[in-house]
Structure formats: structure tokens, C-alpha cells
Amino acid sequence: MEALARLHVTVTKAYKANPDMNFEVFIHKVDGLSDDHKIETQRDIHQRANDDLADVGLEKLHLSFYLTSIYDHSIFEAFSKVVQKLIPQLPTLENLLNIFISNSGIEKAFLFDVVSKIYIATDSSPVDMQSYELCCDMIDVVIDVSCIYSLHAECNGTAYDKESMAIIKLNNTTVLYLKEVTKFLSLVCILREESFERKGLIDYNFHCFRKAIHEVFEVGAATHRTFSHQASSPNLNAVTHNGTPANTV
Numbered sequence: 001m002e003a004l005a006r007l008h009v010t011v012t013k014a015y016k017a018n019p020d021m022n023f024e025v026f027i028h029k030v031d032g033l034s035d036d037h038k039i040e041t042q043r044d045i046h047q048r049a050n051d052d053l054a055d056v057g058l059e060k061l062h063l064s065f066y067l068t069s070i071y072d073h074s075i076f077e078a079f080s081k082v083v084q085k086l087i088p089q090l091p092t093l094e095n096l097l098n099i100f101i102s103n104s105g106i107e108k109a110f111l112f113d114v115v116s117k118i119y120i121a122t123d124s125s126p127v128d129m130q131s132y133e134l135c136c137d138m139i140d141v142v143i144d145v146s147c148i149y150s151l152h153a154e155c156n157g158t159a160y161d162k163e164s165m166a167i168i169k170l171n172n173t174t175v176l177y178l179k180e181v182t183k184f185l186s187l188v189c190i191l192r193e194e195s196f197e198r199k200g201l202i203d204y205n206f207h208c209f210r211k212a213i214h215e216v217f218e219v220g221a222a223t224h225r226t227f228s229h230q231a232s233s234p235n236l237n238a239v240t241h242n243g244t245p246a247n248t249v
């Protein structure tokens with residue numbers, strides 16, 4: 001109850017300061033609850049928070065809720081969804097991923113920010129937590145192995161570069177495929193072993209995909225530069241040249 005009262009105070013004050021603000025509410029430590037209980041708890045909290053807002057005439061205000069726990073990747077998934085709301089190019093990225101996977105026989109693809117392991121976009125098929133965790137683990141493996149065999153004694157930023165790529169074949173006919181897209185972004189795909197037989201096609205499609213992603217972010221950066229010349233305040237929606245959204249870092 002105390003948490004709900006605090007949420008109400010915070011949200012109403014923030015709304016007064018900026019009515020365009022997005023509100024993202026994380027319900028932590030849900031691992032102790034059964035799946036049914038989790039949904040029920042979220043619904044209950046959502047209902048109470050909305051009722052409190054309706055009492056002060058703020059029924060139009062939208063709160064988004066996420067269930068998280070430190071014992072799985074739910075917190076990363078929740079942050080991914082929050083960050084995606086701040087990326088104006090998200091529909092373009094999703095479209096590119098959809099075209100890429102459908103022409104390459106890939107089941108699922110994530111565009112990851114390598115350092116935070118937040119995915120900034122994925123294709124439009126539903127995300128299941130296990131696939132996401134598998135892809136996060138693959139990034140860890142790639143960075144760890146690169147660090148171990150790095151030529152530099154200190155592994156600062158040398159573990160991930162233009163040459164970064166990895167293929168991991170699991171014993172259940174699944175293949176994980178990782179490739180560098182930009183200095184900060186990586187594509188991680190999940191596919192069946194039989195689809196991987198057409199690796200040449202996948203590599204060619206990836207080359208086109210990578211080029212398109214660079215173009216998307218170059219246009220974003222150019223728009224940002226034009227806007228910065230016109231106005232003195234920075235454009236929060238622009239992206240930087242290397243592909244990391246400026247308003248999410």
C-alpha cells in the first residue's frame with residue numbers, strides 16, 4: 001500500500017511537470033509468486049493505481065507495468081521494451097528484421113546493444129524468455145572468449161569489433177548466429193540446423209541488412225545535425241552515428 005501511495009505521488013507530480021512523459025512501472029521480486037498469482041497481482045496493482053489516478057481526474061494517464069525478478073532476464077526484457085519506446089526508428093528496424101528472417105529461414109532475431117544486453121528491436125514474432133536468455137548467454141560467451149584470447153592485456157573495448165561473429169551449434173538442432181552490425185549493436189539469430197545449410201544466402205542477406213541499418217542511423221544522425229543547427233536544444237529523438245539511440249544511453 002505504501003508503494004502504491006508513493007507511485008501515485010510520483011506519477012501525479014511528474015505528470016504536472018511534463019504531461020507527455022511515459023510512465024513505466026516495474027513490479028519487482030515476482031519470483032516468489034506462481035504464474036497465475038503474478039498476473040493477478042499485476043492486475044490488482046494496475047487497477048488500484050488507475051483508481052487512484054481516476055480519483056484526481058487523471059484517468060487518461062497511461063501506466064505500463066512489467067513483472068521483474070533478479071533471478072532471470074525479466075529485468076533486461078522490461079528495460080528492452082522501455083528503451084524501444086524511445087527509438088523513433090523502431091518500426092523500420094522491425095521491418096528490416098522481418099524481411100531478413102523471412103528470406104533467410106531464421107526463426108528469431110534480436111538486435112542487441114552488446115554492453116547492456118538490451119535488445120533494441122526484434123522481428124514481429126512473439127518473444128519467449130528462453131530464446132532471449134539464450135541470445136544473452138551467447139553474447140557473454142563471445143565477449144568472454146574474445147577477452148581471454150585478446151592480444152591486449154587489458155580487455156577495454158577490444159573484445160567486440162567489426163570482425164566479431166560467432167556460430168554456436170546446440171545439440172537440439174538449433175544454431176545460434178551472432179554478427180557485428182555497428183560498434184555497439186549486434187544481431188543474434190536462432191535458426192534450425194537445416195536452414196543453416198544455406199549459410200551463403202544468410203550471409204548475403206545479413207550484408208544487405210547491415211547496410212540498411214547503417215543507412216537508417218546515418219539518416220537519423222543527419223537529421224539530428226540539421227536539427228541541432230536550427231535549434232539550440234538537442235533533439236532527444238535523434239540517434240548517434242554509430243547506431244545507439246541518443247536518448248537511451
Ligand SMILES: Nc1nc2c(ncn2[C@@H]2O[C@H](COP(=O)(O)OP(=O)(O)OP(=O)(O)O)[C@@H](O)[C@H]2O)c(=O)[nH]1
Nearest residue numbers: 027028029030031032033067068069070071072075
Ligand atoms: N526473491 C527476490 N529477492 C530479491 C530480488 N531483488 C532483490 N532481492 C533481495 O532483496 C533483498 C533486499 O534487496 P533490495 O530490495 O534490492 O534492496 P533495497 O532496495 O535496499 O531494499 P528495500 O528497502 O526493501 O527497497 C536482498 O536480499 C536481495 O537479494 C528479486 O527479484 N527476487
